[in-house]
Amino acid sequence: DQQVKQNSPSLSVQEGRISILNCDYTNSMFDYFLWYKKYPAEGPTFLISISSIKDKNEDGRFTVFLNKSAKHLSLHIVPSQPGDSAVYFCAGRDQTGANNLFFGTGTRLTVIP
């Protein structure tokens, strides 16, 4: 049962344009959502998070939007840079406070110079 879904396995964007990565979830008990970025042969690196009580969180070029009624979140990267090319994972943490994250299957972003 995939509680977090990333339906787009890949995305290509021109350098300088906006990248929008989408994520849907089914578990209403998630209290935090996180985005991780992963390069080949490395572990995922934390990018940005959002509490379930917020609808937007911004950090530099990265903004995450949360739509709780639609159980949908998205990560916006503006402007996109070639170094942003990586696999992006969306994750939700359930409210029990336990340290287990439910990850999506990832979206491979390619930023074309």
Added chain:
Amino acid sequence: KAGVTQTPRYLIKTRGQQVTLSCSPISGHRSVSWYQQTPGQGLQFLFEYFSETQRNKGNFPGRFSGRQFSNSRSEMNVSTLELGDSALYLCASSPGPTGGGGYTFGSGTRLTVV
């Protein structure tokens, strides 16, 4: 400070064997979680240890087990290996129960079962 260290980085085993993977968390972190990454499945939660106690377990068979030592280092063990166990195994450490981005991942151990 040193990051999360996983050893070994690569491992090749044959079906039926058992394997032990190691994870050393960031100094001061007391929580270690393990994840399995396979193509098409993303990262799937295996289990989490905090203060030497398993607090949560994912939906994996009993062949997957783990433990945590008093210095917070953790090991996971997979017995009777199957071809489908081939994956990247990642561990993440955090200071304790936390929200936000308090999880730091290691680079993983790539296990290949032949």
